[in-house]
Amino acid sequence: MRKLHAKSRLGCKVCKVRRVKCDETRPSCKRCSQTGRTCSFLADVPVLPPSIPSPPNSSSTESVPSATPSVVLEPLPNVRGPGSAHYKPAHSSLEERYGSLHLRLLYLFEHQPSEHMRLTHPGLDDLLQMMIKEAFRTPYVMDQVLAYSAALESVRDQNDREAQKLYAIEATRLQTRALTLYNNANPQASADTCLPMFIFTSLLAHHTLFDVLSDSKKDLGAVINGLARSIPVHRGLMAVAAACWSMFSPELQKQFLQTCLREPLDINITSDDECDSLKTRLKNSDLSVSSITIHLEAVELLQGLFDNERNAASLKQGNLAPLQDWLVGVSPEFVSCIQQRRPESLIILAFYGVMLHRASDYWFVGDLGKRLIHLINGQLGPAWEDWLAWPNGMVEYNKEAGEYA
Missing domain, CATH: 4.10.240.10 (Zn(2)-C6 fungal-type DNA-binding domain)
Incomplete structure (x- = not known):
């Protein structure tokens, strides 16, 4: 019995x-x-709130812009692991208390950031203390801090798959809850709210890239969908960050800038032609005039970011801004071309993969650049290997073996 x-x-x-x-x-x-x-x-997991449509553009010259801008972010529908983000719980998980797991995550966030970030970013410890202080004041910051910590733990111990799975699921749950809290609060950028809003968007930008990294372990379609899903999120994040930045004191701006700087990249600062051959091939391609224009705009933006990257290296500086700037800057038409898997669009994406590869020492980027270029090679095949020569060379891709050196 x-x-x-x-x-x-x-x-x-x-x-x-x-x-x-x-x-x-x-x-x-x-x-x-x-x-x-x-x-x-x-x-x-909380039900994702419905997306809020953008207000129609108005050509009226009498409209007065709001002095306190507000941007509503939509949760990413990316759930790593079992369970559905659309499951409706019997009770609201927003009412759940924090448990011992969350205390551990908060401790790890404060005391055990990735070794690389602590070594390369001066002033990181002071910034972490500032983030934790704001987390205790602002619930959506606390949940995003914990989500960020859980995401890092999900890749830290490669030998404990069960722990990785648990942390990955909790990272997604906390991220969703943080976004729900943020949307429900609908904060307006002001002197009181600008710091927690800025911290939240900064952490979420990194977390969003990590979501795409997780997608890259599946197939090219998953990566493309992840990138396309992340672009409007990055645009919203940048809009919030821009609104908040102007409200910071010069001292606080300086502190953030110093912390964001990293060790210089080991790249050739005299070269300025990364995308020249690509632009020539596009101009001579069979694409329509309008399509060529769309693709060239994406390439010109990418070349400008490569130029900025070299200038930063010459000044012994560097940061992660170019990764987000390109995603924010590309046109919706180009994103549509990527989703259609147009060969020329995927090749431009492979060039962007080089920029990701140069940031591979960040845990939330990892080998995303290599994986992306590898998947694009597999999709396009030998017919496009001349177009892909530069990105393949930058990551030492062996086309005969179909792998990296």
Whole structure:
């Protein structure tokens, strides 16, 4: 006879069906984790709020812009692991209390950032203290801080797949909750809110790139969908950051700028022709005039960012801004071409992969650049290898072996 147990109304559904006692550990109870079952707690994620349509453009010259701009961000529908972001829980997880896992994540965020970032970014410790202080004041910042920490932990220990899975799921859950809190609060940029808003958008920008990195482990379609999904988010983040930046004191601006600088990139600062051959090939291609224009605009933007990267290297400076600037700057028409997998569009994306590759020492970028270029080579095949010669050379891609040196 099976041993009776005390009933738990808050236990997971799997344990209830199995008629065993649930310890109610989240995001996955111990019984389910130990037996390899998918705990129903993993699906306990807030419903994504509906997207808010942009107001129609007005040509009226009498309209007065708001002195306190507000940008509503839409959660990314990227859930790494079992469970659905569209599952409707019986209770609102926004009311959940923080547990021991979250205390651990907060400790790790403060004391164990990636070794690379601590070594290359002066003043990081002071910035972390500022972020934690704002996290205790602002709930959506706290959840994004914890989500960021969980995402980092999901890639830290490569030998513990179960822990990686748990942290990845919790990172997605916390990110979704942070975005929901932000959207519900609908903060207006002001002297009181600009700092937490800026911290939130900065962390979320990194986290969004990490989501694309996770997609890159699947296939090219997943990466393209992830990038396309991230572009409007990056645009919203940059709009918030720009609105808040002007409200910072010169001292605070200086602190952020010093922390964002990194060690100079080891690149050839005399070269200024990364995209010259690509522009020539596009001009001589069979694309329509309008399509050539769309593609050349994306290439010109990319070349300008390569130029800025070299200038920063010559000044012994560097930062991550170019990665976001290109995503924000490309036109919707070009994004549509990428989604259609037009060969010329994918090749431009491979050139952008070189820029990602140069930031591979950041944990949330990792080998995304290499993976992206590899997937594009596999999609296009030998017929386009001349077009891909430069990005392949930059990441030492061996086309015969189909791998990297």
